[in-house]
Amino acid sequence: QKxxxxxxxxxxxxxxxxxxxxxxxxxxxxxxxxxxxLHEVNTDGVEPMDSVLEDRWxxxxxxxxxxxxxCTKELLENxxxxxxxxxxAPPG
Amino acid sequence: xxxxxxxAVWRRARQRGAVGPGPGPSAFPRGHRAVACNARGGALSAGxxxxxxxxxxxxLEIHAQISSNSKLFxxxxxxxxxxxxxxxSFFDASLPGTLPVLNRRCVEAAVMTGLALNCSINxxxxxxxxxxxxxxxxxxxxxxxxxxPIAVNGSLSYSLCIDNKMNQxxxxxxxxxxxxxxxxxxxxLHDDTRSQTLVDxxxxxxxxxxxxxxxxxxxxxxxxxxxxxxxxxxQTLGSSQAVxxxxxxxxxxxxxxxxxxxxxxxxxxxxxxxxxRFLAKxxxxxxxxxxxxxxxxxxxxxxxxxxxSKLGCTVPMRDKEGKQDYRFMPEPNLPPLILYDAKxxxxxxxxxxxxxxxxxHERLPDLPxxxxxxxxEQYGILPEHSFTLLNxxxxxxxxxxxxxxxxxxxxxxxxxxLNDLLSYLKQHSLTVKESPVSSxxxxxxxNLLEKKEISSTAAKQxxxxxxxxxxxxxxxxxxxxxxxxxxxxxELEEICQAVIDGQENEVIMxxxx
Numbered sequence: 001q002k003x004x005x006x007x008x009x010x011x012x013x014x015x016x017x018x019x020x021x022x023x024x025x026x027x028x029x030x031x032x033x034x035x036x037x038l039h040e041v042n043t044d045g046v047e048p049m050d051s052v053l054e055d056r057w058x059x060x061x062x063x064x065x066x067x068x069x070x071c072t073k074e075l076l077e078n079x080x081x082x083x084x085x086x087x088x089a090p091p092g
Numbered sequence: 093x094x095x096x097x098x099x100a101v102w103r104r105a106r107q108r109g110a111v112g113p114g115p116g117p118s119a120f121p122r123g124h125r126a127v128a129c130n131a132r133g134g135a136l137s138a139g140x141x142x143x144x145x146x147x148x149x150x151x152l153e154i155h156a157q158i159s160s161n162s163k164l165f166x167x168x169x170x171x172x173x174x175x176x177x178x179x180x181s182f183f184d185a186s187l188p189g190t191l192p193v194l195n196r197r198c199v200e201a202a203v204m205t206g207l208a209l210n211c212s213i214n215x216x217x218x219x220x221x222x223x224x225x226x227x228x229x230x231x232x233x234x235x236x237x238x239x240x241p242i243a244v245n246g247s248l249s250y251s252l253c254i255d256n257k258m259n260q261x262x263x264x265x266x267x268x269x270x271x272x273x274x275x276x277x278x279x280x281l282h283d284d285t286r287s288q289t290l291v292d293x294x295x296x297x298x299x300x301x302x303x304x305x306x307x308x309x310x311x312x313x314x315x316x317x318x319x320x321x322x323x324x325x326x327q328t329l330g331s332s333q334a335v336x337x338x339x340x341x342x343x344x345x346x347x348x349x350x351x352x353x354x355x356x357x358x359x360x361x362x363x364x365x366x367x368x369r370f371l372a373k374x375x376x377x378x379x380x381x382x383x384x385x386x387x388x389x390x391x392x393x394x395x396x397x398x399x400x401s402k403l404g405c406t407v408p409m410r411d412k413e414g415k416q417d418y419r420f421m422p423e424p425n426l427p428p429l430i431l432y433d434a435k436x437x438x439x440x441x442x443x444x445x446x447x448x449x450x451x452x453h454e455r456l457p458d459l460p461x462x463x464x465x466x467x468x469e470q471y472g473i474l475p476e477h478s479f480t481l482l483n484x485x486x487x488x489x490x491x492x493x494x495x496x497x498x499x500x501x502x503x504x505x506x507x508x509x510l511n512d513l514l515s516y517l518k519q520h521s522l523t524v525k526e527s528p529v530s531s532x533x534x535x536x537x538x539n540l541l542e543k544k545e546i547s548s549t550a551a552k553q554x555x556x557x558x559x560x561x562x563x564x565x566x567x568x569x570x571x572x573x574x575x576x577x578x579x580x581x582x583e584l585e586e587i588c589q590a591v592i593d594g595q596e597n598e599v600i601m602x603x604x605x
Binding site: 010014016048053057058059060061062063064067070072075076078081083084085087088089090091 | 180182187197225281292430
């Protein structure tokens with residue numbers, strides 16, 4: 001089944017990735033085909049799984065203490081552009 | 093003060109000569125009473141021109157910042173106004189290799205709020221990722237609870253005054269669809285001159301409770317009253333300080349109109365509402381705009397609009413083409429959040445890791461509605477009075493303090509609190525805490541009045557003097573200005589006689605006439 005132009009537009013917009021050459025589209029179609037094999041499994045009445053650990057994976061609760069922050073300089077080191085301790089990003 | 097009730101009617105929009113791209117601010121005719129739905133909600137008949145009435149439908153999405161020391165998933169501090177990017181951890185900046193760790197306090201805040209709003213608390217709730225690109229969302233997604241939120245199916249009761257006399261109050265209820273925990277985003281400052289955006293991530297990752305109210309409201313006043321009551325509840329619980337001016341409480345309104353018997357109309361979302369007063373205006377404007385648009389043969393777009401407080405109107409927001417696809421997926425780094433109650437409490441678990449809903453329920457403070465009932469019952473004041481007392485921070489405590497220190501009956505004291513003290517504070521934009529007249533001084537003054545040592549008029553004079561905050565006691569002012577009531581019968585007779593003697597003619601006329 002072919003992937004329509006509307007779907008391609010939508011995906012490119014969401015992912016901000018340009019893959020419009022024919023090799024890209026071909027790859028995408030193959031990937032979708034591969035993933036669609038999941039539909040062959042009957043999952044009626046089966047709860048979706050969150051983790052293979054199931055209920056042995058307990059959510060750890062942290063105490064409400066201030067333990068981090070105050071590393072402005074370090075964080076800004078990664079910024080391509082900065083202005084007086086602000087990150088600079090394109091407009092809009 | 094509880095919002096004035098809706099008594100008027102949604103009138104048919106006045107015919108306008110030219111239909112422009114949309115009603116501008118002038119479309120809101122001056123003197124036009126903004127609000128209009130009847131006390132039961134919904135429209136009344138439109139009147140002469142025979143156009144079918146409109147039913148406005150208003151739902152709200154409210155984001156309340158959780159009052160906690162640290163953020164929802166990291167240990168950086170939560171604080172309003174700090175040097176840019178100083179309250180940011182590696183996780184908040186979305187650096188690779190960092191993971192979310194849930195803050196216990198934030199969960200408790202959400203449970204408290206859910207219980208106060210009569211919700212069912214989900215003992216198992218899940219976290220999801222909501223994806224979209226924006227400069228102040230470094231990860232490219234927000235962690236929220238889209239599939240199974242922490243609390244669902246609650247209700248909030250609020251009151252309105254019908255008619256302007258504030259004599260009759262009506263209680264309304266709005267259903268709470270759900271409450272979910274989610275992350276706040278950072279702040280973007282748009283620098284149009286340099287064509288760039290400055291990003292501060294101090295707010296990124298702060299815990300939010302999103303409270304979704306079903307579209308059970310029908311006008312700006314109802315929306316405002318509901319939000320005001322929610323604000324009071326949150327402040328009473330301490331789960332959020334809910335100060336709108338500091339962005340701790342943000343409200344988005346969903347507005348649509350339809351004819352009775354017909355399906356709901358297309359709705360618009362109104363954002364950028366910075367105060368409860370503006371909320372009422374924004375909602376009413378949007379209702380009016382939609383009615384006029386539809387009556388002029390136009391259509392309503394399912395769009396997001398911003399409220400412009402200077403112009404008093406809503407305008408389309410840029411950057412909202414088409415429907416957003418958030419590509420929700422389970423947050424893979426967080427297992428389900430499990431809550432317990434007395435029955436399901438596990439025997440051998442570290443109790444710092446356990447949140448017991450029943451334990452929290454037992455420790456909920458008195459909610460505003462309960463506090464009001466108690467005030468009315470204990471002091472014999474009117475329900476409307478209890479609303480005003482709770483509406484002003486610290487006023488109820490001030491009132492009770494005065495009552496304790498005076499022999500004057502609470503029913504009389506309330507008049508002095510609401511008419512004299514409060515109006516003075518409002519005039520000078522002071523909070524109760526900033527009042528130059530303490531409860532001790534006021535009680536002292538009222539005692540003089542109660543013992544009939546001064547008249548009511550004199551008491552008001554003394555009060556005016558006390559406002560100056562010069563440190564004088566009521567008794568000192570009374571003596572200074574010679575305001576004592578004369579109690580001595582003989583002295584009174586002498587004065588009266590002297591007056592009569594001095595005005596013989598008038599006395600003769602009075603006796604004859």
